[in-house]
Amino acid sequence: MSSEATILARLPESVRVERLKSFRLIPRIETYPAVVSLAQTVAGKLGLLTCFALLLWQAGSSVGLVLPCLAAATFFPKKRHLVVMLATIGFTLAAFLMAGPGAYPTLVCVAIVFVLGSLLIWLATREQRNFVGRHALLVLFGTFTGLILLGCYLPARGQSTASLWMFTGVLGSYVWFIGYALLDNETKPARELGLEIGSLRPFWGSTATPFPSGSACLRQIEAKDAEALAVTQLKGLKLLAWATVLSLTEGGYNWFFHDYLRIPHFEKALYLHSVHTPVPWHLCWASLILFYFHKLFTISIWGHQVIACCRMAGFAALRNTYRPLSSTSVAEFFNRYYFYYKELLVYFFFFPTFLRLPARLGKLRVSVGIFMAACVGNTYYHFTREIGYIEEHGLGQSIVTFQVFFFYTVVLAVAIAISRRRNRPDESLGFFRCTLRPAILVSMFYCLLSIFSTTDRNYPLSEHLRFLGHLFFLD
Amino acid sequence: MDHKAEIHAYVAEILEQKDDKDPFTDSSSLLNTGRIDSMDVVDIFLFLEKKFGVRIDSGRFKKSQVDTVDAIAALVSTNLPANS
Numbered sequence: 001m002s003s004e005a006t007i008l009a010r011l012p013e014s015v016r017v018e019r020l021k022s023f024r025l026i027p028r029i030e031t032y033p034a035v036v037s038l039a040q041t042v043a044g045k046l047g048l049l050t051c052f053a054l055l056l057w058q059a060g061s062s063v064g065l066v067l068p069c070l071a072a073a074t075f076f077p078k079k080r081h082l083v084v085m086l087a088t089i090g091f092t093l094a095a096f097l098m099a100g101p102g103a104y105p106t107l108v109c110v111a112i113v114f115v116l117g118s119l120l121i122w123l124a125t126r127e128q129r130n131f132v133g134r135h136a137l138l139v140l141f142g143t144f145t146g147l148i149l150l151g152c153y154l155p156a157r158g159q160s161t162a163s164l165w166m167f168t169g170v171l172g173s174y175v176w177f178i179g180y181a182l183l184d185n186e187t188k189p190a191r192e193l194g195l196e197i198g199s200l201r202p203f204w205g206s207t208a209t210p211f212p213s214g215s216a217c218l219r220q221i222e223a224k225d226a227e228a229l230a231v232t233q234l235k236g237l238k239l240l241a242w243a244t245v246l247s248l249t250e251g252g253y254n255w256f257f258h259d260y261l262r263i264p265h266f267e268k269a270l271y272l273h274s275v276h277t278p279v280p281w282h283l284c285w286a287s288l289i290l291f292y293f294h295k296l297f298t299i300s301i302w303g304h305q306v307i308a309c310c311r312m313a314g315f316a317a318l319r320n321t322y323r324p325l326s327s328t329s330v331a332e333f334f335n336r337y338y339f340y341y342k343e344l345l346v347y348f349f350f351f352p353t354f355l356r357l358p359a360r361l362g363k364l365r366v367s368v369g370i371f372m373a374a375c376v377g378n379t380y381y382h383f384t385r386e387i388g389y390i391e392e393h394g395l396g397q398s399i400v401t402f403q404v405f406f407f408y409t410v411v412l413a414v415a416i417a418i419s420r421r422r423n424r425p426d427e428s429l430g431f432f433r434c435t436l437r438p439a440i441l442v443s444m445f446y447c448l449l450s451i452f453s454t455t456d457r458n459y460p461l462s463e464h465l466r467f468l469g470h471l472f473f474l475d
Numbered sequence: 476m477d478h479k480a481e482i483h484a485y486v487a488e489i490l491e492q493k494d495d496k497d498p499f500t501d502s503s504s505l506l507n508t509g510r511i512d513s514m515d516v517v518d519i520f521l522f523l524e525k526k527f528g529v530r531i532d533s534g535r536f537k538k539s540q541v542d543t544v545d546a547i548a549a550l551v552s553t554n555l556p557a558n559s
Contacts (some may be wrong), residue, residue, distance in 0.1 A: 210495065213538075220507050220539065318509040335512055346513040347538070354517065355531055361525055368519055420514070424492065 039230035068267030073313040091203045109170040114438040142205040142219045152395040157279030169387040180214030204309035212317040236311030243304035250297040266291030292447040328438035330419035367417040374413035401457040408452035481550040501544040529554045
């Protein structure tokens with residue numbers, strides 16, 4: 001045993017636990033005054049950008065596009081909003097120009113969405129007397145939903161219908177971004193156009209879910225001085241380094257379990273089970289558990305890379321995924337797993353429901369709000385995201401084949417509502433009963449639920465339920 | 476105890492439940508720094524309703540209104556029932 005290990009073994013248990021808790025694989029460099037000072041110098045900034053670029057390159061990101069934007073935001077922090085706006089517009093244009101002339105009609109749709117979105121934001125901030133201004137969010141989502149219905153029920157299937165679907169698809173990819181801009185500006189006029197436009201699918205990346213939650217959030221979390229910028233960027237670098245560690249770990253994990261041990265991927269296990277090819281129950285369990293961890297790895301790595309770029313641009317955004325395995329309740333896991341998506345559901349579905357219900361309903365309002373967010377909102381978000389499928393198969397078929405995901409949202413909503421009503425375990429019960437056991441149970445719940453958390457539409461709900469039954473010898 | 480002190484004490488209670496022992500002032504950012512999350516905001520709203528009889532207007536609610544104790548106290552002041 002080394003001398004350090006001997007000293008550690010002699011320490012009281014509480015001290016050892018504290019030391020273990022504070023252990024960091026990647027040191028907290030943003031707390032070292034010398035490093036923070038260095039990161040404020042030209043040499044330090046260049047060093048930071050170089051390290052960041054190397055990690056980005058290792059991750060396979062387009063360094064050539066991202067790095068100039070990050071460098072501009074680093075060396076001209078007072079022009080940050082302008083940089084973000086130009087980078088966002090530049091990235092959007094570059095994506096379409098690289099795709100070739102076939103993508104130009106989509107680019108026209110993007111331009112129309114930008115113009116109409118800006119008009120709606122302007123109406124919401126300046127024209128509170130007219131209906132559109134007062135109910136801008138309702139108008140936005142009403143129009144979006146109306147366009148989908150129109151596309152489904154238009155009798156003619158010609159060029160005009162194809163254009164309508166194209167526009168609806170583009171609007172769908174921006175709708176939550178414009179929604180946040182409306183939420184943020186309902187009471188105050190838009191002050192900084194650069195940040196407003198820059199927050200519409202910003203250059204650091206996102207899905208249909210804004211990362212972070214809109215321009216108002218960006219305004220509040222941006223680094224206000226040189227020291228804050230240095231700390232934020234060091235945190236960004238650390239996060240990207242952590243994403244790299246996770247990425248390498250995932251590579252080894254995939255090789256060991258799927259290539260070396262030949263445990264089938266979950267999709268394959270589900271397929272084999274659906275065609276009545278016997279798959280031993282223990283292999284089904286193994287593929288499901290690996291699938292669950294694979295999802296954790298994927299969302300963590302991707303989210304960390306996006307937030308790391310956002311931090312490098314000078315915005316102290318919170319991590320998208322933060323220690324989900326330490327969650328001791330279903331609600332806590334949902335919060336820690338995909339933070340910005342949960343925020344979207346909360347601000348667009350939970351609060352509007354919760355705040356409108358009468359106070360006499362007490363805590364029932366919370367349960368109803370959770371159902372509206374985790375079930376109705378979750379379903380709406382995912383259903384309307386797949387415009388191509390709806391266009392091809394029609395509304396009826398799209399709804400029927402969405403049964404698996406809908407089942408998932410119902411179970412999730414009920415579980416979160418129950419979890420919110422339960423008290424946290426008493427700390428006096430000890431580490432195992434207070435922390436470890438609840439964390440394992442929560443992970444088991446989400447692991448089993450991941451059988452249904454798919455929008456693939458490959459199998460009916462009965463097949464997924466049959467797979468679940470097989471895990472417990474119920475087939 | 477005035478509004479702000481009661482709100483501060485309640486927020487401290489929430490943070491303690493989360494094992495967050497770092498000090499905070501009335502102007503410390505809580506929501507944007509991740510020390511409280513949107514579901515904690517729900518608990519704060521329920522507390523404000525019960526303690527001060529405040530109802531938050533759903534059309535006017537913004538995240539910045541619950542980011543600090545100062546902001547929450549301002550929210551309470553503007554939404555207090557007329558007879559209080």
